[in-house]
Amino acid sequence: MKGYAGKYLMVDLTRGKTSVGKIEEQMALNYIGGYGFGARTLYDMLPNPAQVDPLSPENVLIWWTGPLAGTISTAGNKYAVFAKSPLTGIFGFGISSGLFASEFKSAGWDGVVFTGRSEKPVYLMIDDDNVELRNASSIWGKTTWETEEMIKEELGDESFTVASIGPAGERMVRLANITNERNRQVGRCGLGAVMGSKNLKAVAVRGTRDVEVADPQGLVRFIAELNERCQGPATEKYRVYGTPANILVHNKLGCLPSYNFQKGTFEYAEEVSGEMMLKTHVKKIIACAGCPIACDHVNQAREDYAGTVSSVDYESLALLGPNCGIRSLDAITKAVEICDTLGVDTISAGNVVGWAMECFEKGILTKEDTDGVELRFGSNEALLEALRRMCLKEGRLGKLLSEGVRRASQIVGKGSERFAVHCKGLEWAAYELRSLQTSTLGFAVSNRGADYLRSGSYQVDVKGKVDRLRLDKSRGKIVYDGENQYAVIDSLIICKFTRGIFQSMDELAKLYTLVTGLSMTGEQIVRAGERIHNVARCFNVKCGVTRKDDYPPPRAFEDPLPDDVVKGAVIKREEYEEALDSYYECRGWSRDGIPLKRKLLELGLSREAEEVGVEA
């Protein structure tokens, strides 16, 4: 089979030894790559995940590319990282872009699996077949940006790409991420903390080989067509304004979270809009390898934060901006830079600081708790100081925020759990809870926790296909279909910004076949997506996940939105229960959210059926 390298690297960090594993054709067909390979290997390598402390040497850290990485496929250069998450305690997963995946595949590897824990800080160098664990003592403590530069200098070649953790990952901050090429992150689930727990500072890779594809001419023709479609209207929004275009659209829809999700609009939205940002702050627009869209908008701050540079997308902008009451693009640009260089996820960071600001304004947290920080909504200084301390686990405030919003609210108590906006411990992204209700169902049932990337279910809400201020039993099927399709997208792995250019799942299957030479239909690839989703769910069931975990936070049910445009919107509990039932029914799971044996067997998952499945 082509496309795949056909092998992966296994690194035992405890013993400092490496070995090689093979990718069999059946694995490729059943699990595609990326998310699928991650679900399969995490399930297999952690047979009793409930017993594994995510920050212990017993956890594994798994990196996979997909079959498209390193080929000319449109926006197909992505890699994914997996582990039991220290933030959520369940299936942990994140995807990043840039050049890293292409370089990795060109070095002749599909992935790398880390086990154990190194005694001293190390980084992994992959230079085609030459792999080596190298001493990282001199770079331990450095920011992600410094780390990239120092490793390239040490290896004497700028063409190495580096994925690393910053001081937050080293300190095992539960929101810590992994950064490659400065601005691209494996953001969510605290996988940077798992790297830190293993004393693994970075992975540096250089690849010089061609990635072979099964039908080069057919692939060139198809990719030319897809790239042409990428210049059409479906992707214009990404090319011009990037995802920050969402700020004003969400504001008009009443689904822009502000003041820790107390509201769905922001009175200063114009000041932090994508339109304003493009005019005043964007200095550069860049693309990942093989992407004809180029969505990444790099900002340069002015005035108080002159010299600050960071890549600001919608999620970072909304959560570090309106969700914290911040109206300064300069401060937001600085906030993203702090998160990126010290190494935490901007989504979780903006969410947990927003929660802490609400606690402070309600008197639940005092200046004694915040080590003197006047943690009020709208304070640029408070936001930046809270972020810095969180990344460094500095003082009482830093230590508290570094735990993530679920744990922090459990520590603080006093009713603050009621407005900790998360699901399964993962902080909610910047899609309002009550004014996009299909989206909320999709977030809440996701395998990763509150997740905007696993089903795209907000799309029916914002296209006027359903009443977005209500739920009903039609929504389960929407989320189910979206999850299966997105599991395919995340396994190939392609950028979701291209989803509008594919006319059907048959086209995704065609792309797979052109690259790999393996026969695949649209129906088969969707079935693979369903299989992948179920394996990840089975992992979660082993971690204790059931129906009780598939709910949005209390604010969704208890605090009607005050904003004019969606006044009074709130999720009705009986409607939610009905929608959740309908989702489980589509999935072939029990009313308690456990996959039925017969469904697992139908998907060829006999071991999962035996270990996790229940009778109807």
Added chain:
Amino acid sequence: MNEVELELVGRFREIFNRRSMRISVKPGASLLEILEELSRVANTDLRSEFIGADGKPMEESSLIIVNGRVVDLSRVSEHRVNPGDRIVLAPSVAGGG
């Protein structure tokens, strides 16, 4: 007063070179008729921003919000506009890389 408030976001701001405007509408006018009228004002084919050459709604590209509710683009010719309505023309929601 048969006027509606038109709010413009993203590229629609560029087309009209403003954030908002008030426009007069005929009683019982449809959204499609308003788009056609606006096309004449801006000297551009605004309809094509919402409806493709094949007649299919371009939901991946654009959206229309009337009084906070998203209009199904396959129904722009049926959707009647009332005086005082607040209409937003915007690019569709983007996200999820």
